[in-house]
Amino acid sequence: MFRWNAVVMDKNKFDLFLLGRVLRLAKPYRKIFAAAGILAVVLAPIAIMRPYLIKVMVDDYVFKFDVAGMTTVAMIIIGLLLLEVVLRYFFIYSTNLLGQSVIRDLRVKVFKHILSLKLTYFDTTPIGTSTTRTINDIETINTVFSQGAITIIADILTLFGVLGIMLFTSWKLTLVCLTVLPLLIIASYVFKEKVKASYQKVRTQISKMNAFLQERITGMRILQIFNVEEKEMENFKKINRDYTQANLDSILYYAIFFPVVDIISAAALGLMIWWGASHALTGEVTPGMLVAFPIYLNMLFRPIRMLADRFNTLQMGLVASERVFNLLDKQQHIKDKGSITANEWKGDVEFDDVTFSYTPNNDILKNLSFKINSGETLAIVGSTGSGKTTIINILNRFYEIRKGKILVDGVDIREYDLQSYRSRIAVVLQDVFLFSGTVLENITLRDSEITKEQVIEASKMIGAHEFIEKLPGGYDYKVMERGATLSMGQRQLISFVRALVFNPDILILDEATSSIDPETESVIQYAIEQLIAKRTSIIIAHRLSTIRHADNIMVLDKGEIAEFGPHEELLQLQDGHYRELYEMQFAQISVSE
Secondary structure (H helix, E strand, O other): OOOHHHOOOOHHHHHHHHHHHHHHOOHHHHHHHHHHHHHHHHHHHHHHHHHHHHHHHHHHHHOOOOHHHHHHHHHHHHHHHHHHHHHHHHHHHHHHHHHHHHHHHHHHHHHHHHHHEOHHHHHHOOHHHHHHHHHHHHHHHHHHHHHHHHHHHHHHHHHHHHHHHHHHHOHHHHHHHHHHHHHHHHHHHHHHHHHHHHHHHHHHHHHHHHHHHHHHHHOHHHHHHOOOHHHHHHHHHHHHHHHHHHHHHHHHHHHHHHHHHHHHHHHHHHHHHHHHHHHHOOOOOOHHHHHHHHHHHHHHHHHHHHHHHHHHHHHHHHHHHHHHHHHHOOOOEOOOOOOEOOOOOOOOEEEEEEEEEOOOOOEEEEEEEEEEOOOOEEEEEEOOOOOHHHHHHHHOOOOOOOEEEEEEOOEEHHHEOHHHHHHOEEEEOOOOOOOOEEHHHHHHOOOOOOOHHHHHHHHHHHOOHHHHHHOOOHHHOEEOHHHOOOOHHHHHHHHHHHHHHOOOOEEEEEOOOOOOOHHHHHHHHHHHHHHHOOOEEEEEOOOHHHHOOOOEEEEEEOOEEEEEEOHHHHHOOOOOHHHHHHHHHHHHHHHHO
């Protein structure tokens, strides 16, 4: 796999490699790419023919009072102009069509890649950064095609074409006009470098702003609870000032560069008139040349001026593409090399000497071994940081274990096809996430194979049908982002129905009742009983009253099993962890009552 840092030292090679990689994205649209290239080649000679024909018309027909010949040349010029307009339209349309087609495919590719990444990536990367890569940076890549590579080729062809015909018409007058060219080249180079640096700052600042806004808007409730709106507003103002300043820097360079080019262009025009007029008397310069050369100069200076801007546009597209490719090159995904399709399980789960750590040299689970037989319920309790949720994460293959094996129905979970494996497991989390959409869509997750009748049947079984029917629109009730218009208990019930309609063989409940009020808890408890019936289930709970009927209870302590057995058996252990937790919790309940 190519590593970017291996070529950072050689900047030119890096840019060329990057440009090649970006252009390869257009491979599915090679016909459009070829058409745009052909149009770029055709447009150059057509554009430079008009000034030449004007010179011919002035010298050969105007001063000879040949009206018929002058009319003929004028009609040819008008025809060429119309042809150029039509070809220019198709050129602009084809380059933009190519750019939009490429970034459409790239967005899908990036999002698909993000979906396959390990949770480690999301643990360490702000959401706003991923959003910037998927939207802003990919949109910037569009300019590589619409305003970058092909357009630069068209400008260069026009530039050389104009220069060639100027030299052919009068090489002396051309050299006089080009005496100011070094000034233009220096100005263009300085402009290109300055704008490049400012654009890089703009990309960095917009990424920071997106990450900041994503976090603050998502956590708005916390900001308002702790009354830190003004402080966060000051932080945002600083980020906004930095972003604005980066944009103003680039605008400043444009504001300086374009007038400088106009002055240099005017100087070239002045030299042309001074030298051309003095030599027109000797016949060395014709009147047609004096008419045509100002047009040539405009056609010469415009591409030079635009090339500096085009190269910056291309460079910014490459900067954005580097960031997108860095994301695509991340190999932080679970290896899916399994060949066994998980169609239906009995539900036997076994951890065999499992060791796991999120970071090196910091084991969260240590030589963990236990077994859950088909149809049994295992409850897991323990203090915060003991490894309860980690067991769920590695069972779902969100992370890879460092040592040992996890078996389902006697098969190492790494031998299962990942998608089919996860389809047989359902997880209900404490913090229920609901998407914008209807209740029905949140339950089915837009899976067309799940019918509304199945959803209603599952809702009735769980005990959620009555409350859903009371919502405005029932199952078609529009849920706001993250389910903001529903209570915690309602969101939890919807998540239970979601788990049931997918008909899993293994069910995991991660502290699903910890945030529920006592009145709702009885409803949730009934839903849990319906869910775990005839299924292998794992329940993580702080409320020990909800796990009394589990077949076995596992007490974790610092990633190791402290106790394992049924509720009654664990209560008999003198000085046992579970007994201590149980007595402490129910003593608190007695005091509160």
